Amino acid sequence: MDLTAEAARLRLRVVTDGRAGIENQALGLAEAISRLAPATIEVVRVVWQTPFDPLPADWKVPAMLAQGHEALAPGVDVWIGCGRASLPLALAVRRQPCAPFVVQVQDPRLPPRRFDFVVAPAHDGLKGGNVFEILGAPHRVTPARLAEAAPAFADRLASLPQPRVAAMIGGRSKVFDLTPAHAADLGRQIADAVVAAGGALLLTFSRRTPPEAEAAMRAALSDTPGWIWDGQGANPLFAFLKAADHVLVTEDSANMATEAASTGRPVHLLPMVPRRPSPKFARLREALEASGAARPFDPALPVWTYTPLDETRRAASAVLEAFAARG
Known part of the structure; x- marks a missing residue:
């Protein structure tokens, strides 16, 4: 040494x-x-x-x-x-x-x-x-870390059609809520978008996702091609981000939004149910959109490019x- x-x-x-x-x-x-x-x-x-x-x-x-x-x-x-x-x-x-x-x-x-x-x-x-x-917030997502995570899940992801749409679903906070009804509606919108594009869904829920909302969204997405992680075994999130052509993120998490914006993939912000006004989150959303990384969710899944955030x-x-x- x-x-x-x-x-x-x-x-x-x-x-x-x-x-x-x-x-x-x-x-x-x-x-x-x-x-x-x-x-x-x-x-x-x-x-x-x-x-x-x-x-x-x-x-x-x-x-x-x-x-x-x-x-x-x-x-x-x-x-x-x-x-x-x-x-x-x-x-x-x-x-x-x-x-x-x-x-x-x-x-x-x-x-x-x-x-x-x-x-x-x-x-x-x-x-x-x-x-x-x-x-946003500091995070652990880097191109090298995504590349390192990908091989462990390559066999399962390789056969999925493109475009591959990664979705990061949050949950209840002081500012936002994810009710079962809203989760089901989001699930139907995501399913329609993925199926219309002929692609596949790669979805993870957060620890804050209410169980009833998760169940409602899973039911709405049950016939959608792809992989909805069940929380068992190694977390495939980084592999999902590496494989993704689009990233959908609920608007409740600065962490998830910033992680998504570091990938260079189009980031689509999914609306949540507001519990109270939040100027802070409005400013975050405006900043992400001004950076070119994010836009409100569009089921047509438009493609755009930007310089990945490296905050x-x-x-x-x-x-x-x-x-x-x-x-």
Whole structure:
């Protein structure tokens, strides 16, 4: 082992509560940093003891942790947190002697100056001298990762007709809902579009998809050629994105929309049932459309081209620049 080269590697620590949508943002940023500079990545998942979990970040202390004390261990250069569970630890780490460079992903709902660097979605409207805005959210989708995932599913996908239409279906949130009736209607529209094009459907549901809505959409799509993943075994999402000629995404997820827009395939935004007005999501939708990546869902499945979004790499470059400037 070349000890000099090993010592020169940046040591990155990713700290989240382990939920896929949260962890993938912080881990995606760390992986992008490691593609720009030699680095090692450590992932820590934290859990707060039940009585203390609802407390504000400033009221929590490490003794209240049920899991993840290693998030505070020394020996790291860049500390990357994402999500509410990471906030108290980010604040604690930054108070340590010889503290690492603390990066928070997403709007922390705390003054940005309390962190070294904040990578935030532009649609959140967060401002500050150390805030770096990106379109959407950081993620782990790259051309290399899609190519790496494809062979494991090649036999099943190779025989499917084109155009292949990948669909990423979300679910209920504070802003949107996916009712059984709406899911059935979307399913019928998607089925008609795929059948009219003579193609095949490649569909995944998210963890937030209500079971009743999933069942209604599956029923509406039951005669559609393709593959609707049942949640068993390895997740074929990256292989679906690699094989896709079009990507359909429900409008409830900045993560999924940004992942889709990184592929260079036409991204069709599927409408959801609004639960309350959301200027933030309206701004995200407008930005995706302005970038050329996305348009409202059109059953005719028009084809268009655009430069794939690479916001995660842009954020990673900004983190490295800010880290170097701190010295």
